[in-house]
Amino acid sequence: MKLKVKNLNWMAGRPVAFLHEDTAKRINVFANDRLEIVKPKKVYAIVDIFSKVVKKNEIGISLELGKILKLKTGSNVEIKTSEISNATFLIRKKLSGKKLSQSELEFLISEIVHNNLSEAEIAYFTAAEKLRGMSKEEIINLTRAMVKTGVKLKFKGKFVVDKHCIGGIAGNRTTPLVVSICASQGLIFPKTSSRAITSAAGTADVIETLAKVELSIDEIKKVVKKTSACLAWGGSLGLAPSDDKIIRVERLLNLDIEAQLLASIMSKKIAAGAKYLLIDIPYGRGAKVPNLKKAKSLGKKFFKIAREFGLNLHIVYTDGSLPIGHGFGPVLEMLDILKVLRNEIDAPQDLRDKSIFLASEIFKMCKIKNPRKLAENALISGEAYQKFKEIVNAQNGSNNFERRVANLRLGRIRRTIYSKKSGRIKRVGNHEINSICRILGTPETATAGLKLHKKTGVVKKSDPLMTLYTESRNKLDDAIKFIKKNNPIIIA
């Protein structure tokens, strides 16, 4: 059946299409069913029935579906009803504890990419991965499937490098610093990052406070050609596109699924075209990985996948027991980064130290001499800051760095929390800091988050511990309730 596209400025949070009720009856679909758009490209959409907004010969397109379809109002599409995806049988198979083959995983992942599985079906798949586990072969095949169903980038140059940090540590926004340091010394660093999964903010959320991060492949290439680097959001590029859909579902419960974590990271890196990859696995109380032993066991699995795909991999295991930086939330983290780049006196020392360490490890991989000194000098000399400005300006296609920085602002609604007793800080919880930020509205609300006034040492009664920032009074109330229940800073 042919229908005319009607693009609607309607955000549903997922790819949905409006049909007239007569049209729905004719092709025998019901609300919340899936519909297959056959031409001009194969895309699945969820059906809403709303006869007031579309005529019998029209299909109303939500913004999310419009982004995939990229068709003008009035264009023709050919649609048909979607049969129940065979991938549901594969999910049942995995739930029952059986292994999935390479071709089965490829089919499953391609159904996710084409929107032919609902979020609930993806939830079942990830639950099966978590509870049944995935074999080494399955993880490698999953990685392959995730790469294969997307775009693959290629960059010229010997030293095309990349880095990744297993999340879980609040703050820890080293990426913009490491990229700026390395690129300022001649390495090619086409960095694509994700948005937050379980934390207050992802690198893409933080960069977005200053720069456009939703770049096209061509834009990335231009930016990298001009500046040797980029700081883009990976989600809009179509690199391992199944990943974001899966992550969105995992995020509902803040689940960490090892197989999915391995495949997710490696597929993005392989698709992004790096030749040298540094992975940082922080461990410790409150980190995603509780101790060094587990960190090394995870590291081994990364090496197995890297070997399979011919990637040079180096792994560092770092202390992840404390949040890194002063601020948590997109804008707050960007302010920390700017302080480090500008060598300001109150720059977070831990963020600076870790960034220098990671940059020097990347230099080492590339056999560059005096790696540590080189990294530190790049910061002190301002070369890294200059590089960061170049990247931001190149991504914005405009020399507006200073103006964008001047416009950074924090949430209108603020509240400082004071210590109720004197004593020594025993622990600052990564999980709790991240949860508070999420309740305050991050990462969607870039101006939200929290700033720690102290992370270690002694505090006195009535000393300020943290300041909360948000745009919603309800969210502030919820965050304060949460803090009362789940003390994020233990003083003894």
Place this chain on the structure above:
Amino acid sequence: MKLKVKNLNWMAGRPVAFLHEDTAKRINVFANDRLEIVKPKKVYAIVDIFSKVVKKNEIGISLELGKILKLKTGSNVEIKTSEISNATFLIRKKLSGKKLSQSELEFLISEIVHNNLSEAEIAYFTAAEKLRGMSKEEIINLTRAMVKTGVKLKFKGKFVVDKHCIGGIAGNRTTPLVVSICASQGLIFPKTSSRAITSAAGTADVIETLAKVELSIDEIKKVVKKTSACLAWGGSLGLAPSDDKIIRVERLLNLDIEAQLLASIMSKKIAAGAKYLLIDIPYGRGAKVPNLKKAKSLGKKFFKIAREFGLNLHIVYTDGSLPIGHGFGPVLEMLDILKVLRNEIDAPQDLRDKSIFLASEIFKMCKIKNPRKLAENALISGEAYQKFKEIVNAQNGSNNFERRVANLRLGRIRRTIYSKKSGRIKRVGNHEINSICRILGTPETATAGLKLHKKTGVVKKSDPLMTLYTESRNKLDDAIKFIKKNNPIIIA
């Protein structure tokens, strides 16, 4: 924040509300977030943002949400942003293999009832139930929570009876027959049934081809007072209302989860006010329960729950290796039922026999003499048919039985499948029959389904095996593809 209700004739398949983008910004919610309607009652809704359809001071209400809210256009509602449900922590806890307490299960179920968990989150919960298992205490507490979060019915009379059959057998539409037989002999049989879970049709889907099944509590009471019985859909009554939401998610993968099955059946029966309950557990190849041993083990668990809630329970274990009846799908199954009630010569003998057996077991529970003869006579004499007519007319509030029967029709698009060889029928697959019907569009498309021409014995090459009925050419094609892949009738 106060908004004015704008009811929209818009089906989204789930409770969704449209907000103007400025309103969404003001309260800091995003598409696909959840919103809490605080007044006049507490209900959660999913947010779509569509500024063209609602003004800043309005909230657009989907049909599904309207059914819950029951407010007129122009009424005021008080809304706020919904915090992340604490129930997600409980789902994580269950996924990690820990037990949930009575109060935890009550909170989780009440969050499901109030729409504060997404389908993906419910999927995670059911996956955890399936893969981690539920203890006896958890199942009892789950049952209790499911009863407590809904309405509870009470009926006068000593012999208030009920029946339930563990599904999985294609056809097997004994309920309307058993109810008509028993009620015609003086028992009180306020039967509420579900729609299909994994099969071609549920009893409610079949009854709906003739009678209104979405009755209010008051309507049920009136119908039962008038006829001693009813054949209503349980879903609209608010008996254990979490059940339908959970089933809808399980159905995506046709999952059978024992804990959920036990709690689902028992909570509905307890809430429906029965004092005597007959459960039929069919077993055998292709049934939900593969053998008598497993059937009895399941039976034991039912007895444990029944004891806890003071319910008189009797269980029969029946042969479930073959589909029962000739037709599969709502209208086709109704046609079979009518033939049995009218003592027609081509009535399906197996359906008739099983209904008489089940009715006589219920008579036995109630200490009624000559139970088998009584049941058979009720059919032969036409008393059961008369009772069925009364129930249908009472539910419709109109003496339109004959007219409704005359209007029954089957799918416009039909195809007969012929045997490719001669031989003896070895097996007719319940699963396959149900799958074919689902592909053809059942239960939503009541006129779809299939009719078997033969279930046992010898067939010759080119004999008709089955006729398919549907309203969609695509669905017919898909069904034929499925039949080619998964032979539903094995001839050897």
